[in-house]
Amino acid sequence: MAKTNAPTMKDVAKEAGVSLGTVSKVINGITVREEYKKKVEAAIASLHYEINTYARGLKTKKTGLVAVIIPNMLNPFFAALTDYIEDALYKKGLKTMLCCSDGIPEKEIAYLNLATQNKVNGIVALTYSDIGNFINPDIPIVVFDRFFENRNIPRVASDNYNGSMMAIEKLLELGCRHPVYIRFHSIFPGESDKRKDGYLAACKKYHITPDFLDMEDCDNFIDMMKQFIDKHKKSDGSLSFDGVFCHTDYHGYIFKKLLQKEGYRVPEDVQLIGFDGIRKFGGSKEDLFVSSMCQPLPQLAAKCVEIITTEDRSMIPSLTLLPVTFEDGGTTRSLKKG
Amino acid sequence: MAKTNAPTMKDVAKEAGVSLGTVSKVINGITVREEYKKKVEAAIASLHYEINTYARGLKTKKTGLVAVIIPNMLNPFFAALTDYIEDALYKKGLKTMLCCSDGIPEKEIAYLNLATQNKVNGIVALTYSDIGNFINPDIPIVVFDRFFENRNIPRVASDNYNGSMMAIEKLLELGCRHPVYIRFHSIFPGESDKRKDGYLAACKKYHITPDFLDMEDCDNFIDMMKQFIDKHKKSDGSLSFDGVFCHTDYHGYIFKKLLQKEGYRVPEDVQLIGFDGIRKFGGSKEDLFVSSMCQPLPQLAAKCVEIITTEDRSMIPSLTLLPVTFEDGGTTRSLKKG
Numbered sequence: 001m002a003k004t005n006a007p008t009m010k011d012v013a014k015e016a017g018v019s020l021g022t023v024s025k026v027i028n029g030i031t032v033r034e035e036y037k038k039k040v041e042a043a044i045a046s047l048h049y050e051i052n053t054y055a056r057g058l059k060t061k062k063t064g065l066v067a068v069i070i071p072n073m074l075n076p077f078f079a080a081l082t083d084y085i086e087d088a089l090y091k092k093g094l095k096t097m098l099c100c101s102d103g104i105p106e107k108e109i110a111y112l113n114l115a116t117q118n119k120v121n122g123i124v125a126l127t128y129s130d131i132g133n134f135i136n137p138d139i140p141i142v143v144f145d146r147f148f149e150n151r152n153i154p155r156v157a158s159d160n161y162n163g164s165m166m167a168i169e170k171l172l173e174l175g176c177r178h179p180v181y182i183r184f185h186s187i188f189p190g191e192s193d194k195r196k197d198g199y200l201a202a203c204k205k206y207h208i209t210p211d212f213l214d215m216e217d218c219d220n221f222i223d224m225m226k227q228f229i230d231k232h233k234k235s236d237g238s239l240s241f242d243g244v245f246c247h248t249d250y251h252g253y254i255f256k257k258l259l260q261k262e263g264y265r266v267p268e269d270v271q272l273i274g275f276d277g278i279r280k281f282g283g284s285k286e287d288l289f290v291s292s293m294c295q296p297l298p299q300l301a302a303k304c305v306e307i308i309t310t311e312d313r314s315m316i317p318s319l320t321l322l323p324v325t326f327e328d329g330g331t332t333r334s335l336k337k338g
Numbered sequence: 339m340a341k342t343n344a345p346t347m348k349d350v351a352k353e354a355g356v357s358l359g360t361v362s363k364v365i366n367g368i369t370v371r372e373e374y375k376k377k378v379e380a381a382i383a384s385l386h387y388e389i390n391t392y393a394r395g396l397k398t399k400k401t402g403l404v405a406v407i408i409p410n411m412l413n414p415f416f417a418a419l420t421d422y423i424e425d426a427l428y429k430k431g432l433k434t435m436l437c438c439s440d441g442i443p444e445k446e447i448a449y450l451n452l453a454t455q456n457k458v459n460g461i462v463a464l465t466y467s468d469i470g471n472f473i474n475p476d477i478p479i480v481v482f483d484r485f486f487e488n489r490n491i492p493r494v495a496s497d498n499y500n501g502s503m504m505a506i507e508k509l510l511e512l513g514c515r516h517p518v519y520i521r522f523h524s525i526f527p528g529e530s531d532k533r534k535d536g537y538l539a540a541c542k543k544y545h546i547t548p549d550f551l552d553m554e555d556c557d558n559f560i561d562m563m564k565q566f567i568d569k570h571k572k573s574d575g576s577l578s579f580d581g582v583f584c585h586t587d588y589h590g591y592i593f594k595k596l597l598q599k600e601g602y603r604v605p606e607d608v609q610l611i612g613f614d615g616i617r618k619f620g621g622s623k624e625d626l627f628v629s630s631m632c633q634p635l636p637q638l639a640a641k642c643v644e645i646i647t648t649e650d651r652s653m654i655p656s657l658t659l660l661p662v663t664f665e666d667g668g669t670t671r672s673l674k675k676g
Contacts, residue, residue, distance in 0.1 A: 065403075065435070068436075072421050073411060073417040073418065073420050073421035073424070073620075074417070074418055074421050074620040074621055074622070075619070075620055075621070076414055076417070076619060076620050079411040079412070079414070079417035079421075079620070080411065080412055082411050082436070083410050083411035083412050083417075083438055086411070086436055086437075086438045087438065090438075090445065095435055095437075096435065096436040096437075097403070097433055097434065097435055097436070098406075098420070098424055098434040098435070098436040099424075099433075099434075100421055100424045100425065100428075107428065250619050253618070253619070278619070280591070280618070280627070281413070281414060281588050281591070281616070281627075282411075282412040282413055282414050282417070283412055283413070284412070289618070289619075
C-alpha cells in the first residue's frame with residue numbers, strides 16, 4: 001500500500017479550482033452547487049484520485065463520537081455523571097453516544113467493538129463487565145471506578161479511602177463514640193471497595209472496635225439492616241451505636257427510614273453519613289437525601305474527558321483520584337460554635 | 339445526476355468474485371485480506387465504479403444513530419425518559435447520540451443539522467426552542483411534549499388534560515371539597531399546558547370555584563407558594579383549601595414541605611397530588627416523592643421510537659397522547675373499603 005505520490009484531496013481542490021471544503025463535501029455526499037460538483041468530479045477523474053485515498057480518508061476521519069457506557073439513567077448518580085460527561089465532551093467538540101448497558105453484556109461488547117472499527121473516537125466506561133480483553137490498546141479509553149485485569153486502562157474515581165476516613169472523623173467530631181459501617185456491595189471489584197478499607201483504617205487510628213454489616217447486594221437487604229439494628233438494641237431499648245457510615249446515600253436513606261420507624265431520632269439519637277452526594281430531583285442545588293461524602297461529579301467527568309483527549313498517551317496516569325467533600329444533609333448534628 | 343446504468347456495488351462484487359460485504363468493507367476502509375482488497379480495487383477500476391456511487395452509498399448509508407435532544411440528565415424525569423428511549427432504540431438496532439441542550443440553543447441547532455447532513459437517522463427532541471424551521475421534512479423526527487409553529491412535526495405526550503381531570507376527581511373521591519391548583523410554567527408552549535385546561539374543566543364539571551396559583555417559573559416561586567398559603571388561612575388558622583393539585587411532582591414536594599413547616603398535616607389536613615411520577619433514587623420500584631399522576635415513560639419512549647422508525651410516513655399521527663395513572667405516594671388518604 002504505497003502512499004507515495006498518490007494525489008491528495010488538496011491536489012483535487014487545486015485542479016478543480018475549488019476549496020478543500022468543497023472537495024470534502026463532494027466526497028462525503030454533501031450537496032454543493034452542481035457546477036462545483038462537476039469540477040470536482042472531473043478533477044478526481046483526471047488525477048486518478050483513488051478509492052484507497054477515500055478509504056484512508058474515511059478511516060482516519062474523526063467521527064467525533066465518544067461512547068459513554070454506563071449501567072442506566074435511572075440511578076441519579078449515573079445520570080448526573082453522564083450529564084457532566086456530555087457537557088465536557090461537547091466543550092471539546094465531541095459528541096456523546098450513550099450506551100446503557102445494565103445487564104446486557106453483549107451490548108457493552110458491541111459498543112466496545114465500535115471503537116475498534118473506528119466508529120467512535122474514544123470510550124468512557126462505567127461497566128460491570130471485565131472489558132479489559134476487548135480493548136484495542138490504541139483506543140482512548142477511561143474507566144470510572146471499576147478495576148480490570150488489564151491494568152493498562154486508565155481509571156478515574158473519587159478518593160474513596162480518604163472519603164471514608166473523613167466520614168468517620170466527621171462523626172467523631174460531631175460527638176459519636178461508636179460509629180458503625182453498613183455496606184452492600186456488587187460482586188465486581190472497584191475503587192469503591194476502598195470505602196471499607198478507609199473505615200477499618202479510621203477504626204484503627206481512633207481505637208474504635210470495627211462493627212459493620214458487609215454483604216453482597218441482595219433483594220432482602222432491608223431485612224439484613226433490620227437484623228443489624230435488632231442486634232444492637234440494648235436492654236433499655238437504646239442502640240449500642242450512635243453513628244452510621246453508609247456505603248451509599250441510597251442505603252443511608254433506607255437505613256435512616258428504618259431507624260425512624262423503630263422510633264430512633266436522626267440525628268439526635270443516631271447520626272448518619274452516606275456516600276455519593278445524590279440530590280432530590282437531581283439539580284446541583286437541591287437537597288441531599290442524607291448527609292454525605294459528595295463525589296465531585298463535574299470534576300470527575302472533566303477528568304475522564306481530559307484523559308481520552310490527551311494527545312501524549314505517555315502522560316496519562318493509570319489512576320486518578322479526586323477528593324470528596326462532606327455536606328450536611330440533615331442526618332448529622334451541627335457543630336456548636338464558640 | 340443520471341443514475342442509469344452506472345455500475346453498482348453488486349457489479350463490483352461480481353466482477354471481483356467476492357461477496358458484497360467484502361466490497362462494502364473495502365469501500366468503507368475496513369480491513370480485509372490483501373488479495374480481496376486488490377481484486378475489489380481492480381474491479382472498481384475496470385468497471386469505472388464512480389465516486390458518485392460511493393457518495394450515494396455514503397449518503398443513504400444508515401449511520402444507525404438517532405439524536406436525542408433533551409434539556410439535561412440532572413432532572414430525573416428527563417433522565418428516566420432518556421433511559422427508556424435508549425433502550426427502545428437499541429431494540430430497533432439504533433444507537434443514541436445524546437445532546438443535553440439546556441440553555442444552549444446553538445447546541446440544539448448543531449445537532450439538528452447533523453440530521454440534514456445525514457449523520458443521524460432521526461431525532462427525538464424535548465426542546466425549548468422552536469426548532470420547526472430547522473427541520474428538513476425528510477428527516478424522521480418526533481417531539482416530546484412541546485408545540486411548534488411547524489405543525490407537521492409529530493408530537494408525543496402524556497394525556498395531560500385527562501390526567502388533570504383525573505387528579506381532581508381523585509381528590510374529590512378521597513373527600514376533598516376545595517381542591518386548588520399550583521402551577522409554575524415555562525415560557526414555551528407545550529402539551530403540559532393542558533393540565534390547567536383539565537383543572538378548569540374539572541372545576542366546571544363538579545361545580546368548584548377555580549382557585550389557583552398560575553405563574554411563570556421564577557427563582558422566588560417558594561415565596562409565591564407561601565403567599566398563596568397565607569392568603570388561604572382562615573381566622574382559626576385552618577386552610578380554606580383541603581386538596582392541592584400541583585403541576586409537577588417537584589412543585590408538589592416543595593409545597594408539601596411548606597405546608598408541613600406551617601404545621602398542616604399531609605394528607606390529614608390537606609391532600610396533595612403532583613404530576614410526572616418521579617421516584618426517589620430513580621428506579622421504577624422506588625418511592626414516589628408525592629402521590630402523582632404518573633406519566634408512562636417506557637410507553638412514551640417506545641412510541642417516540644416507533645414514530646421515527648415507521649416506514650410509511652403517511653401513517654404517522656401528528657399527535658399521540660398516552661394515558662397517565664394515579665399512584666399513591668403518601669400525600670393522599672386511602673379510600674375506606676366497604
